[in-house]
Structure formats: structure tokens, C-alpha cells
Amino acid sequence: MIDHNEYIDKVRADFTKGTLGETDVLADPSEQFEAWLKQAVESEVPELQAMNLATVYDNRPSSRIVYLRKIHNHKFWWYGNYDSKKGQSLEQNPNASLNFFWPELQRQVRIEGVVKKATDDNSDNYFNSRPLESKLGAWASAQSYRLTSRKELEDKLEQLHKQFEGKEIPRPPHWGGWVLKANYYEFWQGRPSRLHDRICYEQQGETWNIFRLAP
Amino acid sequence: MIDHNEYIDKVRADFTKGTLGETDVLADPSEQFEAWLKQAVESEVPELQAMNLATVYDNRPSSRIVYLRKIHNHKFWWYGNYDSKKGQSLEQNPNASLNFFWPELQRQVRIEGVVKKATDDNSDNYFNSRPLESKLGAWASAQSYRLTSRKELEDKLEQLHKQFEGKEIPRPPHWGGWVLKANYYEFWQGRPSRLHDRICYEQQGETWNIFRLAP
Numbered sequence: 001m002i003d004h005n006e007y008i009d010k011v012r013a014d015f016t017k018g019t020l021g022e023t024d025v026l027a028d029p030s031e032q033f034e035a036w037l038k039q040a041v042e043s044e045v046p047e048l049q050a051m052n053l054a055t056v057y058d059n060r061p062s063s064r065i066v067y068l069r070k071i072h073n074h075k076f077w078w079y080g081n082y083d084s085k086k087g088q089s090l091e092q093n094p095n096a097s098l099n100f101f102w103p104e105l106q107r108q109v110r111i112e113g114v115v116k117k118a119t120d121d122n123s124d125n126y127f128n129s130r131p132l133e134s135k136l137g138a139w140a141s142a143q144s145y146r147l148t149s150r151k152e153l154e155d156k157l158e159q160l161h162k163q164f165e166g167k168e169i170p171r172p173p174h175w176g177g178w179v180l181k182a183n184y185y186e187f188w189q190g191r192p193s194r195l196h197d198r199i200c201y202e203q204q205g206e207t208w209n210i211f212r213l214a215p
Numbered sequence: 216m217i218d219h220n221e222y223i224d225k226v227r228a229d230f231t232k233g234t235l236g237e238t239d240v241l242a243d244p245s246e247q248f249e250a251w252l253k254q255a256v257e258s259e260v261p262e263l264q265a266m267n268l269a270t271v272y273d274n275r276p277s278s279r280i281v282y283l284r285k286i287h288n289h290k291f292w293w294y295g296n297y298d299s300k301k302g303q304s305l306e307q308n309p310n311a312s313l314n315f316f317w318p319e320l321q322r323q324v325r326i327e328g329v330v331k332k333a334t335d336d337n338s339d340n341y342f343n344s345r346p347l348e349s350k351l352g353a354w355a356s357a358q359s360y361r362l363t364s365r366k367e368l369e370d371k372l373e374q375l376h377k378q379f380e381g382k383e384i385p386r387p388p389h390w391g392g393w394v395l396k397a398n399y400y401e402f403w404q405g406r407p408s409r410l411h412d413r414i415c416y417e418q419q420g421e422t423w424n425i426f427r428l429a430p
Contacts, residue, residue, distance in 0.1 A: 002256050002257070004249065004252045004253045004255075004256045005285060005286065005287075007256050007264075008252075008263075008264045008282070008283050008284055008285065008286070009284055009285060009344070011264055011282075012346070012349075013262065021365065022364075034219065037219045037223075038219045040219075041217050041219045041222050042217070046318055046319075047228065047316075047318040048223075049222075049223045049226055050316065050318065052267045052269075052278055052314055052316070054267075054269035054276040054277070054278040054312070055276060056271050056274060056275070056276050059271060059274070059308060059310060060271070060310040060312075060327065061269040061270060061271050061276045061278075061310060061311060061312045061327075062269070062312045062325070062327060063267055063269040063276075063278055063312050063314045063325070064314065064323070064325060065314070065316050065323055067223070067226075068223050069223055069224055070220060070223065070224060071220065071223070072220075093274060095274060095275040095276060096276060097269070097275075097276045097277045097278050099267055099278045099279065099280070101262075101265065101267070101280050101316075103261055103262040103265065104261075108279070108280055110277070110278070110279060112275065112276075112277060129224070131227070133407070133408035133409075134227075134408055134409055136408070137408045137409040137410055137430075138409070140410070141409070141410070141429045141430050142429050145428070145429045146426045146427065146428060146429075147426075147427045147428065147429050148427075149237075149427070150236065150412070150427065153410060153429065153430070154410075157410065192348070193348035193349055193351070193352045194348075194349055194352040194353070194356070195352055195355070195356070195368060195369075195372065197365070211361045211362075212361065212362045212363075212364070212365065213360070213361060213362065214356045214357050214360045214361075214362050214368065215352075215356050215368070
């Protein structure tokens with residue numbers, strides 16, 4: 001049996017899978033992100049669409065995994081419950097950061113920006129593409145509210161199954177998309193001895209400045 | 216060739232690996248975390264020690280992967296460069312959140328708390344346990360400063376190799392540990408149709424209240 005504290009104290013990753021230079025990257029960081037995303041899809045990275053979303057509420061950060069559902073021209077979309085803690089946080093403070101971690105490629109992408117709600121059309125389109133069970137799940141869950149038991153949730157779902165039987169299921173008013181418009185990117189490629197490559201993009205007016213950070 | 220935007224639009228995880236109930240968990244969330252950490256070690260989850268650290272600077276969140284090096288009694292330790300953006304952020308605002316994502320187990324742990332620097336003894340002990348190349352790497356990198364090129368970093372490293380040849384390498388003054396003392400935990404187990412189990416602990420004086428959140 002391996003002791004878990006000894007394991008985390010001693011484990012060292014050997015980062016040798018790639019390199020990243022200032023001249024390897026595309027001028028547009030949104031296109032550079034799509035290029036890496038493509039490579040993640042081709043490499044069959046598990047859960048490559050999982051991104052960590054960090055938000056701030058009352059000056060405290062919190063973060064959770066959400067699924068990226070669309071990327072286009074510096075905009076990143078995901079969906080969920082507007083009444084959730086993340087929804088309330090984004091109402092109070094629209095600054096957010098995203099983090100993609102693809103250990104199989106020894107890569108990380110850090111993105112910062114400002115978040116808005118998606119349009120109703122966008123949210124409807126995505127909601128309508130989901131399977132029945134996911135649609136009912138969106139109705140069943142008053143996200144981040146305390147439940148007395150799992151049974152409360154399952155009873156609610158059963159009731160919704162009856163209520164919507166044979167009917168089209170509309171998007172709940174408390175459910176929809178958000179879109180982050182990026183103003184900062186960092187592309188991180190692990191290198192040996194912690195001398196990682198970190199290539200960053202900072203928006204300045206209409207252009208993006210590219211620079212390398214010390215690891 | 217799979218289109219990456221179509222992939223992220225359509226991909227759905229089937230969460231069927233486990234369940235988590237209010238009575239399955241230990242009374243102490245630090246012990247519950249260690250129990251899940253042990254299972255991650257036994258299941259050989261890749262990069263299980265990688266945690267997302269979210270911090271706040273000037274009311275904006277940022278987040279990055281760091282390695283957990285020790286967990287004991289609600290305290291979580293990691294190490295790095297005090298001059299980094301995360302170091303500056305933690306000086307300005309000690310609130311932080313951690314997120315462990317172990318997709319192989321369909322589990323996520325969210326932790327919130329307050330961060331302090333580790334003691335000098337603790338930082339020295341950890342620094343001294345690192346391999347030579349990592350010790351020199353800590354000296355070579357003025358983290359988060361802009362480099363003119365990778366060569367600048369490599370030249371610096373070569374110079375340090377000569378400077379410290381045959382000598383003991385002390386911990387740099389700008390390098391050391393941080394420790395987060397947790398005051399909130401969420402243990403997340405993926406379930407089908409997005410009806411995930413979310414068991415939370417909130418500190419109240421000397422005790423921890425356990426409750427279930429809607430997914």
C-alpha cells in the first residue's frame with residue numbers, strides 16, 4: 001500500500017512531450033487555442049472540454065469544472081443554472097478566469113476575461129440539442145440550494161417526467177449560457193526541471209502582444 | 216478528422232462510477248479528503264496531486280495548476296515563487312480556493328480557505344528534498360517576469376550550475392511554501408443525467424455541518 005502523503009510529497013512529473021517558442025505560436029491567441037484544442041481532440045485527451053472556471057464573490061474566489069461548448073473569436077461558451085453560486089458571483093463580478101489542464105499533452109491554457117449571459121437564442125439552441133434526461137435535470141435542480149435528501153431530487157424528477165410526458169420541454173428561465181470574452185491568454189508547455197515554456201498574449205487595443213514569462 | 220467545435224458541442228460524459236450520500240462520508244472533511252486521495256493513489260489517477268489554485272488580484276480571479284505536497288488536519292501545502300503573480304495575489308488577498316478534478320473517478324473536490332506562507336523550516340525541508348535540477352531551477356526563474364528569450368533562462372541556469380558546483384544549494388529567499396487552512400469543502404461525485412451528488416461541509420465553530428446541494 002502506497003502512503004498517499006508520501007506519494008504527493010515525492011511524485012515528480014517528467015515534462016518532455018513538447019516545447020513552445022514565441023515563433024511557434026499563431027498571432028491570434030484564439031486561433032492558437034483552437035489549434036491546441038484540435039490536437040487535444042486528435043490525441044483523445046479524456047475530458048478535454050472540462051475547464052476550471054474561477055469567479056469572485058465578496059472578494060473570495062471559488063472555482064469549479066464546467067464544460068466548454070463553443071469557442072469562436074475569443075469567446076468561450078458554457079451553460080448552467082443562473083441561480084447557482086457561479087451565476088450569483090458573475091452577477092456581482094463579471095471578471096472570471098478559465099483554466100484548461102491537459103496532462104496527457106503536458107499543457108495548460110490560462111484565460112482571463114469578462115463574462116456576460118449568452119443570448120436567449122443561443123441558450124435555447126443549446127438547450128434544445130440536449131437529451132431528454134438532461135433537459136428534465138435542468139428543471140429538477142434548483143442548483144446550489146440545500147436538499148434534505150437525494151430522494152427529494154428523485155421525486156422531483158419523477159414528477160417532471162409525468163408533467164412533461166409527450167410534450168416539448170422548454171428551457172427553464174433559470175438556465176442558460178454564459179460567454180467569456182478573453183483579454184489575456186497563457187499557453188503553458190511543461191519542460192524538464194521546472195523550466196516550463198509560458199507564452200502569453202495581452203490585448204492592447206486591436207492587437208495582441210506576445211511575450212514569454214519566466215517559469 | 217473530428218471537428219473540435221462539433222466535438223465539444225456534442226460530447227457527454229456518462230457518470231456511473233459511484234454514488235455519494237450524506238451517511239457515506241466521514242464526519243471530518245479533512246479525513247474524507249484523505250480517504251478520496253488514498254483511493255486516487257490506489258486507482259493510479261494521473262496527476263492526482265495537481266490542484267487548481269484560484270486567487271484574486273484587484274478583484275479579478277486567476278487560476279493555475281500547482282502540486283499539493285502535504286495535507287494534514289485541514290491544511291494543504293504547496294510550494295513556489297513568492298514573487299509570482301499568485302504570490303502577489305495572496306499578499307493582497309489571502310482568500311483562495313482549490314479544486315481537484317479526478318475524471319477517472321468522476322470526482323471533484325472544491326475547497327475554500329485562507330492562505331499563509333509556510334514556516335521557514337517547512338520550506339527549507341521541502342526545498343532540500345528536491346533534486347539538484349529543481350533547486351537550480353528555483354534560482355534561475357524570477358517567476359512571472361518577462362524573458363527576452365528562452366536562451367536568457369538557459370544561460371542563467373548554466374551560470375548557476377558553475378556558481379553552485381560542488382556546493383550545497385540553499386533555498387532562494389523568493390521561494391517557499393504556502394498553506395491553505397480550509398473552511399469549506401465540497402465532494403462531488405458525477406451521476407447520470409447531470410443529477411450529481413454534492414456533499415458539502417461548512418465550518419461552524421469547532422464543528423462541521425454536512426449538507427447536500429442540488430446539482
